[in-house]
Amino acid sequence: MEDRTNRPEPEAPKTRRIKPAEVRLDELMSAAEQLFLAKGVDSTPINDIVALAGVAKGTFYHYFASKNELLAAMRARYTAQFLNRLETSMSHCEADDWLGKLAAWIRETIEAYAETYRLHDIVYTNHHHHNRSNPDKNAMLDQLQAMLEDGTRSGAWTVAQPRITALLIYAGVHGATDDLIASQEADHQAFIRGVIADCLRLVGVEENPA
Amino acid sequence: MEDRTNRPEPEAPKTRRIKPAEVRLDELMSAAEQLFLAKGVDSTPINDIVALAGVAKGTFYHYFASKNELLAAMRARYTAQFLNRLETSMSHCEADDWLGKLAAWIRETIEAYAETYRLHDIVYTNHHHHNRSNPDKNAMLDQLQAMLEDGTRSGAWTVAQPRITALLIYAGVHGATDDLIASQEADHQAFIRGVIADCLRLVGVEENPA
Amino acid sequence: MEDRTNRPEPEAPKTRRIKPAEVRLDELMSAAEQLFLAKGVDSTPINDIVALAGVAKGTFYHYFASKNELLAAMRARYTAQFLNRLETSMSHCEADDWLGKLAAWIRETIEAYAETYRLHDIVYTNHHHHNRSNPDKNAMLDQLQAMLEDGTRSGAWTVAQPRITALLIYAGVHGATDDLIASQEADHQAFIRGVIADCLRLVGVEENPA
Amino acid sequence: MEDRTNRPEPEAPKTRRIKPAEVRLDELMSAAEQLFLAKGVDSTPINDIVALAGVAKGTFYHYFASKNELLAAMRARYTAQFLNRLETSMSHCEADDWLGKLAAWIRETIEAYAETYRLHDIVYTNHHHHNRSNPDKNAMLDQLQAMLEDGTRSGAWTVAQPRITALLIYAGVHGATDDLIASQEADHQAFIRGVIADCLRLVGVEENPA
DNA sequence: CATGAATGAGCCTTCATTCAT
DNA sequence: GATGAATGAAGGCTCATTCAT
Numbered sequence: 001m002e003d004r005t006n007r008p009e010p011e012a013p014k015t016r017r018i019k020p021a022e023v024r025l026d027e028l029m030s031a032a033e034q035l036f037l038a039k040g041v042d043s044t045p046i047n048d049i050v051a052l053a054g055v056a057k058g059t060f061y062h063y064f065a066s067k068n069e070l071l072a073a074m075r076a077r078y079t080a081q082f083l084n085r086l087e088t089s090m091s092h093c094e095a096d097d098w099l100g101k102l103a104a105w106i107r108e109t110i111e112a113y114a115e116t117y118r119l120h121d122i123v124y125t126n127h128h129h130h131n132r133s134n135p136d137k138n139a140m141l142d143q144l145q146a147m148l149e150d151g152t153r154s155g156a157w158t159v160a161q162p163r164i165t166a167l168l169i170y171a172g173v174h175g176a177t178d179d180l181i182a183s184q185e186a187d188h189q190a191f192i193r194g195v196i197a198d199c200l201r202l203v204g205v206e207e208n209p210a
Numbered sequence: 211m212e213d214r215t216n217r218p219e220p221e222a223p224k225t226r227r228i229k230p231a232e233v234r235l236d237e238l239m240s241a242a243e244q245l246f247l248a249k250g251v252d253s254t255p256i257n258d259i260v261a262l263a264g265v266a267k268g269t270f271y272h273y274f275a276s277k278n279e280l281l282a283a284m285r286a287r288y289t290a291q292f293l294n295r296l297e298t299s300m301s302h303c304e305a306d307d308w309l310g311k312l313a314a315w316i317r318e319t320i321e322a323y324a325e326t327y328r329l330h331d332i333v334y335t336n337h338h339h340h341n342r343s344n345p346d347k348n349a350m351l352d353q354l355q356a357m358l359e360d361g362t363r364s365g366a367w368t369v370a371q372p373r374i375t376a377l378l379i380y381a382g383v384h385g386a387t388d389d390l391i392a393s394q395e396a397d398h399q400a401f402i403r404g405v406i407a408d409c410l411r412l413v414g415v416e417e418n419p420a
Numbered sequence: 421m422e423d424r425t426n427r428p429e430p431e432a433p434k435t436r437r438i439k440p441a442e443v444r445l446d447e448l449m450s451a452a453e454q455l456f457l458a459k460g461v462d463s464t465p466i467n468d469i470v471a472l473a474g475v476a477k478g479t480f481y482h483y484f485a486s487k488n489e490l491l492a493a494m495r496a497r498y499t500a501q502f503l504n505r506l507e508t509s510m511s512h513c514e515a516d517d518w519l520g521k522l523a524a525w526i527r528e529t530i531e532a533y534a535e536t537y538r539l540h541d542i543v544y545t546n547h548h549h550h551n552r553s554n555p556d557k558n559a560m561l562d563q564l565q566a567m568l569e570d571g572t573r574s575g576a577w578t579v580a581q582p583r584i585t586a587l588l589i590y591a592g593v594h595g596a597t598d599d600l601i602a603s604q605e606a607d608h609q610a611f612i613r614g615v616i617a618d619c620l621r622l623v624g625v626e627e628n629p630a
Numbered sequence: 631m632e633d634r635t636n637r638p639e640p641e642a643p644k645t646r647r648i649k650p651a652e653v654r655l656d657e658l659m660s661a662a663e664q665l666f667l668a669k670g671v672d673s674t675p676i677n678d679i680v681a682l683a684g685v686a687k688g689t690f691y692h693y694f695a696s697k698n699e700l701l702a703a704m705r706a707r708y709t710a711q712f713l714n715r716l717e718t719s720m721s722h723c724e725a726d727d728w729l730g731k732l733a734a735w736i737r738e739t740i741e742a743y744a745e746t747y748r749l750h751d752i753v754y755t756n757h758h759h760h761n762r763s764n765p766d767k768n769a770m771l772d773q774l775q776a777m778l779e780d781g782t783r784s785g786a787w788t789v790a791q792p793r794i795t796a797l798l799i800y801a802g803v804h805g806a807t808d809d810l811i812a813s814q815e816a817d818h819q820a821f822i823r824g825v826i827a828d829c830l831r832l833v834g835v836e837e838n839p840a
Numbered sequence: 841c842a843t844g845a846a847t848g849a850g851c852c853t854t855c856a857t858t859c860a861t
Numbered sequence: 862g863a864t865g866a867a868t869g870a871a872g873g874c875t876c877a878t879t880c881a882t
Binding site: 512537545552580583585586587588589590591592593594595596598599601602611614615617618619621622624 | 747754762773790791792793795797798799800801802803804805806808809812821824825826828829831832834
C-alpha cells in the first residue's frame with residue numbers, strides 16, 4: 001500500500017491558498033504558455049509549470065488529467081481568441097460590405113497568425129491527432145464558408161463551390177503567411193494587399209486597376 | 211536480450227551478414243517507415259527498428275547519427291519521390307500546354323498527397339523545425355512558382371505576383387486535400403475538378419462553360 | 421473536480437446530508453468492498469470510495485484514520501461474520517455431538533471460505549502484517565482448539581496435542597479449499613466428505629465403513 | 631522526440647564492465663533480496679537495487695521487464711531451492727522407507743520454511759495472483775501426493791484420497807509452522823515430532839507408544 | 841459534521857546513445 | 862563493419878493525507 005507516512009516535518013507551512021478554479025486554470029495555462037513558448041512543450045516538465053504558477057504538482061493534476069489535456073485546453077482557448085479577433089475585425093464593416101468583410105477576414109487572419117504563430121504551433125502540433133478534421137479549425141472554416149455563401153447570395157461575388165473555395169482561401173492564407181513569417185519582413189501591408197487581390201480574383205471579382 | 215527474457219537463449223543465429231551500405235540504409239528506412247506508420251514516431255524505439263531490420267542496435271548508428279537524421283533522410287526520400295511524381299505527370303503535357311501542366315500539377319499533388327499523407331505527417335511533423343522555411347517544401351514551391359512565371363511569359367495566364375499565387379495554390383491545394391482525406395470520400399475526381407477550376411480562376415483563366 | 425473536468429460544473433447538488441455515524445461507516449465499507457473486489461485494493465483510491473459512497477474525501481478521514489484502518493475494520497467485520505457462521509452451524513448439533521460439531525465446523529469453513537475467499541484475500545493480504553500471529557485468525561483457531569480439547573475430555577476422540585492438531589486442521593482445511601476453489605468444481609460435497617474423513621482420522625476416529 | 635542530447639560531460643568514465651548475463655541476473659536478484667528483506671518490497675525502489683548491485687538503472691530493465699518480473703524470477707528461484715532441500719533430505723532415506731521419507735519431508739519443510747519464511751512472504755505476496763493455483767506451489771504438492779500414492783502401493787500406509795490428504799498435509803504443515811514462527815520458540819524439535827505424529831495418524835499409521 | 845481544493849513526496853519506466861569486443 | 866550489453870538522464874503521474882472554510 002506504499003506507506004507514504006514517512007514525511008519529514010514540514011519546515012515552512014507553505015500557506016495553502018484556495019483560489020477559484022477559474023483563476024487557477026488561467027494561472028496554470030498562462031504559466032504553461034510562457035514556458036512552452038520559451039523552451040518548447042517537450043522540454044517543459046510539469047514541474048516547471050507548477051513552479052511558475054506557484055502551486056504544488058498535485059494541483060496541476062487536479063485541473064488537468066494530463067499534459068495533453070492541458071494542451072487541448074490551450075488549443076481551445078487559442079482558437080476562441082482567434083475567432084474573436086476575426087469577428088471583431090469584420091464587425092467594423094457595413095453589413096452588406098462583403099468585399100470589405102472578406103478583406104478584413106484575410107487581413108486579420110494574416111496579422112493574428114503572424115503575431116501568434118508560435119503559440120499556434122504549440123497547441124496544434126499534436127502528436128496524436130492530425131490537423132485533418134480538427135474541430136477547432138473547422139469553426140473558422142465554417143465561418144469563412146458561410147461568408148462566401150452569403151456574399152454569393154447578395155451578388156457580391158460568385159462562388160460555385162463554397163466549400164472548396166473556403167478551403168483554398170483558408171489554407172492558402174495560412175500557408176502564405178508561413179512564408180511571410182519566414183521572410184521576417186516587418187511590413188506586412190504589401191503582402192496583405194497581394195493576398196487580398198488574389199483571393200478576390202478567386203471569388204471572381206476583378207479589381208479595377210484604377 | 212531485447213525481448214527481456216530473463217534467461218539468455220543459448221541458441222542465437224549469430225550470423226553476421228555484411229551487406230552493402232545502400233541496402234542496409236534502405237532496409238532500415240523501410241523498417242522505420244513501417245513501424246512509424248503503425249505506431250507513430252515517438253512510440254517506435256530504435257530497438258524495434260533494428261529488430262525488424264534484423265540488425266544490431268549499433269548498426270543503426272553506423273548509418274544514422276541519430277533518430278532525427280533518420281527522419282531527415284526519410285523526409286528527403288519522401289520529397290524526392292513526390293517531386294518525381296509531379297514531374298512525371300507534367301511531362302505528359304505538351305511543352306506549351308501550360309494550363310494542362312498546371313492541372314496536372316494540381317491533380318497529381320492531390321492524388322499523391324491523399325495517398326501518402328500519413329507518411330507526410332511523419333516526416334514533416336518535426337518538433338524542432340517548423341513548416342515555415344522548410345527546404346524540402348521550398349523545392350516544390352519553386353517548381354510551381356517557375357511554372358506560373360513561365361506561363362505568364364507565354365501568355366497562358368497573367369499572374370502579377372507569382373510568389374504569392376504559388377503560395378496560395380501550394381498551401382491551398384494541400385489544405386483542401388486535408389479536408390478531402392478527412393471526408394473519406396473515395397472518388398476524388400469531382401474534388402480535383404473543383405480545385406482546378408478555382409485555381410484557374412486564381413491565375414485569371416475563366417473556363418468556358420461549354 | 422475529481423473527474424478532472426477542466427471546467428467547473430456550475431450546478432453541484434451540494435446537499436450536505438448528515439447521517440448517523442453507523443450508517444456512514446457501513447456505506448463507506450460497502451463501497452470499499454465493492455471496489456476492492458472489482459479492482460483490487462491498491463488500484464482503488466480513496467477518491468473512488470468516497471465517490472461511490474457519495475461523500476466528500478474529508479468525510480472518509482472522519483471515520484477512518486487511514487486506508488489501512490479501513491482494511492482493519494473490514495477484516496474485523498469479515499472475521500466476525502465468519503465466526504458467526506461457524507457458530508450458527510455448530511449450534512444445530514446436540515451439545516455432546518462432538519463428531520457432528522467437528523464435521524459442521526469443517527463443512528461450514530469450506531463453504532464459507534469458498535464463498536468469500538475473494539474478500540478474504542483482500543482483508544488478509546496485508547503487506548505489513550503477516551498471517552502469522554494474526555489476532556483475527558487466532559479467534560477461529562482458539563475456537564477449534566477448545567473444541568478439540570472438549571471432545572477429548574468427553575471421550576469423543578483423543579487429541580494429544582490440541583494446539584498442533586488444531587493448526588493442522590485449520591490451515592489444512594483452508595489450504596485444501598484453495599485447491600477446491602482453483603478447481604472450479606461446482607459440487608463441493610464429495611470434497612467436503614473427503615476432508616471430514618481425513619480430519620476424523622487425524623483426531624483418531626476411524627469411520628466404520630458401513 | 632525528447633532530445634536527450636544535453637548530456638553534461640561525463641566526469642568519471644565509470645568503467646563499463648560487461649559480465650555474463652547469468653552473473654548480472656544473480657547480482658541483481660541478490661541485491662534485491664537483501665533490500666526486500668531489510669525494507670520490504672514496496673519500500674525498495676529500483677534505484678536502491680541497482681545501486682547495491684553496482685549497475686545503472688537501465689541495466690535492471692535490460693534483464694527484467696518490470697519489478698514484478700524480478701519478483702517472479704525470485705519466486706521461481708526460491709521454490710527451486712526449496713524443492714531441492716526437500717529432495718536432498720528425502721534422498722538420505724532408504725528407497726522403501728516411506729515413513730522415513732514422509733517424516734523427512736515434514737521435518738525439512740518445517741525447518742526450511744522457518745528459516746526462509748521472510749523471503750517466502752516476499753516472493754509469494756503477489757498483489758495480482760492469488761496463492762490458489764500457483765504453479766510453483768503445485769510442484770511441491772505433486773511431489774507430496776506422489777509420495778503418498780507410492781507409499782500406499784507399497785503398503786506403508788493407506789491413503790484413500792491422496793490429493794486431499796496431500797493438501798491437508800501441505801497446507802497444514804505450513805500453517806502450523808506459521809504458528810511456530812510466531813511463537814519464536816527456538817527449539818523446533820518437539821514441534822516437529824508433534825506434527826509428524828499427527829501426520830502419521832492422518833495417513834493411518836498409529837505409532838507404537840514404546 | 842462535512843467539504844474538496846491543495847499538497848508533495850516518490851517511483852517506475854523509457855530509450856537514445858555509447859563503446860568494448 | 863557489426864554487435865548488444867550497459868548507460869543514466871529525465872519526467873509523467875498517483876494518491877494518501879491535510880486543513881481552511
